[in-house]
Amino acid sequence: MNKSLAALALFLVAAHQGQAVAASSVELIVKGLITPSACTPTLSANGIVDHGKLSAKDLNQGTPTDLPAVTLQMNVNCDAQTLFGLNGNDNRASSAIVATGYGLGLIDNTQKIGTYHLELVNPVADNVAVIPLESNNGGQTWSAIDGEYWYSGNLAGFGGVSGGLYVPVPIQDLTTDLAVMTQIAPAQDLNLSNEVSLDGSATIEVKYL
Template structure:
């Protein structure tokens, strides 16, 4: 056999047996949009349940407190596409994972929880309350009795040919109702006064 062909064949065989080398670098992409408009959310004060006697609480199940409603207003410099995201500042202290917490006793006893519901929207344009399904990435109706979980999105919008979609607004208001409950007292150490310590932030998310 031609010696040149033998050498070429050996070189090709050696090349084919080499491992495919993976790239040793990868890229980070940073994207976003800067909006000239700004929106300011406002809530009128805090919810204070005053002093609650231990004798008025259930020992073996949670005790529902009176519902309280506040009005959230959002005012923007111009018509802006936005949503509200409630953030639980006491995350991990709620007796239900989908609710907001009221703080801890002795660092590990969960004092209770509160759910948030939204209602009575009013805005520059007739609007319906919407929330987004993160799994399917679509908006759908938010009913008055639907509990909004921490970090959910709540927007105001309308029905279009493509379904429910938020629309830009300059001024809007909506009611936020707290459905608060104290944990069963047989799970708590209540030998001295204990303060309810719920805290949430209403963050404007620009869409």
């Protein structure tokens, strides 16, 4: 959340041999917004998706292997109705085998284990069904992602259509399913002679709009 409180202007004045000389000046403006309400996101199962033990021989050799989808419930509770979005920050971004997905870590610091995708399903805001939205420009414009992946690095929002455009709406209590679809890289591209841990990690952050 931006925390700046005021605008600041800097002016420079120079003097030469006792005569005042007006110098060029430039204005610096510091902007921001302090919201009176706060929002807290939570995930069921402590945000952990555990696929258990997988046998290397069950993985596809030449194509990625899709694991069963797992669904968590995500809630965002605010002190009052608040206009917000959600940022999905991939803590393993360099290891994703698909640029729009989230990474699962590396083997030997070089081999990408795989990718997982997120999908926002059946969101309900203050007891009313809403449309999951996505913005790839920081919230300037939005598109619907109902039935589609929420891409890594993009901002998610929840709302509807106003004036022919998709827009997020202020929300106090949001509930949505978060479907997690995991995909392991082709086995031929991985060193599976030892146990390999799936190491996906992402931070879902509330961004006030």
